[in-house]
Amino acid sequence: MSIYWDLPVLLVVVSLVYAATRHDRWDKIVREAVGWGVRIAAFLMSIGLGLYLLSTYL
């Protein structure tokens, strides 16, 4: 199994736990966690895309 399948576990837990240390209300926790999850996923995917392009076209 590829190690990339392990990344969603890390992403979900880090987003939820970090958001829960910033707020006490669940609606705010969920909203902040989704925001962090999207940002972390976009960051990881941009790095993955960059490495893919480098390895394919360079």
Next chain:
Amino acid sequence: MASAPSAVPPAPAVPVPTVPPPAAPAKPAAEAVALPPVKLDPIAALLSYLIPGLGQVYQGRIGKGLLFFFGLYGLFFYGMAMGQGKNVWLPRAADLPEVEVFGQRLGGVPKALSYRPQFLGQFWIGTAAWPAVVQYAYFDKDQKAGPVFGAFERAPSEEELNDLQRDGDKRWDLGWVYTVIAGVLNLLVIYDAFAGPMFREPPPGWRPDDPW
């Protein structure tokens, strides 16, 4: 002939400047809703160190406590499983080459940590990392298992480490990263138990004119 008295032209009406009443200074956002001072809770912080989320449960924040418990223990043990249970340990470094920091020769736990700095992060997950400390204290290189926890969180032999890194994929390495992240995240959870979340809400039923 008497001349008509010259009429003094009336002075043009000069608008009297009116001074507007001073506006009430806008309150900063922090003062708009003055919350009671933070009450520090060292007991809850200690409980959250021992078991992630236990301090929040002790404070009555059950949902958040359960989220921290399952989230951080899930991440920690998932990381251990990725490393086949052999990526959380503190090595007995007495037989290993000496380490000097700023001219000081390290010994004991500092020397062990210099060989396994990952444990500095893993330690903060709480009691789940204590077996590694027990294994360190009672380590006997002639035995294959420790006295209380067997091989759990025991320093692997050189051969075991070589096998893991040669025969396995990169999940063993990624696994210890997960355990370190779980431990470091628990520092935030401990602080949440100690002083509350970063953005606080007014307590239920609380009014701004209530005495603190």
